[in-house]
Amino acid sequence: MKHKFRQAIDSNLSGLVVTQEHRLAIQQEIEGGKPMKRKMSLALAVTLTLLLAAAAALAAVILGGKDVVDQFITPLAQKNDSQFFTKEEVDEVLAFAREHGIELDEIHLRSIQEEGSYFKEELAMLFAKKELGFYPGAWSIADQYWFGEFWSSIDPDIVNFNTLPEEGELSQDQIDDIAGRHIRENTGADYDVFNPERYLVSHSFTAVRQNPWYILREWQLSFEPRVLDAPFIHIILTPQGEVSDYSDNLDYINDPDPQIQAERLLGHYARNYSNIYGSWDAWSQQDWQALREGLDAIGLSPDQTTRSDLKNILSQNYTPPAGAISREQAIDIAAGAVSGRFKADKAELLDTTQGKLPSETQVYAIYLEANGLQRWKVSFERDYLAEIDALSGQVMVCDVYSPGNDYYRRYVLDDLLPEDKRAYATPRPTIDVEILMEDDSPAAFTRDNLELAPAWYWQRLRDLGYTAKTATGIMGRLDRDYGLGDRYWPVEYQSMYYMINYKQDTKPGDAFPGIPHENDLSQEEAVNLAMEAVQAAAWAEGREVPEGLKTVTAFTFNLFGKDSRTWQIDLINLGDPPVEIRPDTDFAYVKIDAITGELLDVTFPDTESREAAPVSYGVDPEGPWSAMGPDMRPLAFGHKTAPQAFWDWMAEHYGDHDTVERAVAQWIEEYGKDDSFWPLHAKAVTHLWLCMPEVTQTDLEQEQLAILGLPQPEHLTQEQAEARAWELLREAGKEVYTQEDYEAVRLKTAFFYSAMYPNGCAWQIEFADERYEYDSSIGDVTLDGLTGEPITVNTQLGNG
């Protein structure tokens, strides 16, 4: 099935592939660098805040003190509205800090001073970390709130989503107590989660608007293990301490799959031995060798994994043999070789005091052994690399370390890498990065395109004042005031947002979010009209209109033909608290012609109808009956697949349409429309007379035709078959089922005649699951109808 499915999708969508253009677009976003911050929405700011602890490895990392931030950085930053400090201002800050005995690490100092200018909040963050610790997520929520306040005080576009407990809300200590208890209860073990040697704990307490009517306040606690045998845990709590979400990866860490165990081990090494940038360059040879041996112990072989990093580690050894040249000798030889070949200054290559990265990253050397090769691999600042024979000191490879190379080339012998991963043939393509500069020019998307919309529309967009300089503030305020999602924004901003993203894809005549003309029906009028219309329509349909419906409004150009303008108003029935608008909260949709004020449509979306119509398994005597033969009996009547005795019985008791019709009506009344649990004889009759409407004479000639029938005296009885099936299922399902599963089961039993079974018949017993309304089962068993031998025993949960 999977193969067939994939083939169907892949063949139909073979034209849909990731192109170089797509790659460049992604690259462009990544390469955007600092100016991308201008585009950062508040939603993203929140996300980043929550991820700070984990993302710290990617951030500029320096240490500092709160007093420097409060007493010096804040007033200095407030002097102008630039996001950056100049080099002179950075120097002032550093001098002030130094006077007070606060020094940043040398590596961070280098970074700042070379930069020339620095994001104000990033410089402040460095000093805050000096006092509060490296991971902002691990700061107290009071300190996180303090920093958020600082940031919003120097940049009015920034909203501090961090918050502090109010009256009636629990303190951080109380939340910790509850979380610790909950974790013990859920894991059944005490992982000592607040022990800093075992876990890095991150807290956040935020207040984020979800929609115009609701701000969600919640705690999020992440417990990141520092030891291999402890799970990662994430828990979300309400301000009152109720756990609203809990997850851990106990299943994952207990997963016997070698690939998963290997990934876990690799992750453990990466967390514990990497430098502050997350780079592996700080790992010792012993660490590498220990990882390799750990992977061996797991039993993963290189060809069992698709991950190139694991494959490479598993293919190499890392312990230099006796008699090997030293690491320092290898570096010296490599520097000489690179210097000679690429005319680079050897002293500069070896000087690690000037670069921005840690020294071990600037000049990196690792001993690698694979395929009979024993080499030191030396790389210089990602610019050059060399491989030196560890015994002879001979230079075997001397190359440029291209950005187009596989990053792991630093940790792998070239011999193990495919040619295209090591060749200096793929320099990074030149990319035109559109950098949003700090200017007041109207954004390009507001330029007139009269094929799409009239001039007044574009002018209205320009009037919104969206420029590179105002972008963050506008988007942030929309998120802050209306919620995360353009659905709740004023219609002109919905239109703006659309044009920012999709103008280039919009063709003349396409419908898109627009703005009402000044002569159009106003939004207020449209909403009033919509409310009245819904009341009237609901009354006509006998529906009750819930109290407190909210309105969500859109305005669309060209929805009903070119130049049409339409108000679309959704009436939403939110719960309390009004956490989230979901499809099942939608009560009614109204469309109104904005030009004429005419009511166009009122619909009540039925929650169920948004899903598929429920799959019906019911018997429907009103529907088509089986294809009939000239004797006015089903074509399959008397087929050789079933024994004559069965047909005799059928002819005697259910041999004509009228009799069957009456019987089916009675069975429906007695057992319900779902024939799954009907007696065998009723199923047999129904199947024959009602369930083969499309059968043809050709089908009848096929050997595999199956007919629902009744067992004959020589066959296993239903009772015997069900008992045997239970026995087989319990035996095969020892490791699969719980008592709860067994207790939820009701049997769907059927007896089939078919040439596909060894003795021409079989019992099929399906263990239908009450918890899924019996349309799913915990397993099924097929038995030879004559001998009771199992044909299939399926213990797959959910098998239907």
Next chain:
Amino acid sequence: MDRSDAARSAQARLEEWIRLHGDKVLRACYLWLKDVQLAEDAMQETFLKAWKALPEYEQRAQMSDLAFLLRIAVNTCRDMRRGFWFTRVNRAVALEDLPPGQLSVCDEDRSLFLSVTQLPLRHRQILILYYYIGLNLRECAQALGIQLSSAHHRLKRAEACLKTTLEGENTNEAQVPSSH
């Protein structure tokens, strides 16, 4: 800020993901959104978010790469569908709307494909994750952010729905009784 080593590592990882999984993610997004442009946006957004979340992902490492990517893709597509605009446009897929293919398509494949596109989103999501992407049920649950039992239930429903749709289209199928 110059890119750090970690950033370069993340980028290499991202490139590998795009190479290995890009087409699948793109096609899955298309099947969920039924719109080529939106699917391309969603695919790009997915990889961008994955890149941003990589440090956290690597440290948590609680799901496979593909499940991780698909979880982001599911959420990205969900966000796009939640966008007010999306709800206003009929996105039914017509044959001529499909991107020009590089392979010939047999009738059976076309029929199955179209049947899938006609299913409700929830059913499409789980079928694509399970049958097309090849995630196991647990990974499907992770990608969809739902309980394992819910994923299982949803898959069963989706299978039944697809079966019904296919049977409706292919009325000449052999009359093998279902287990009802």
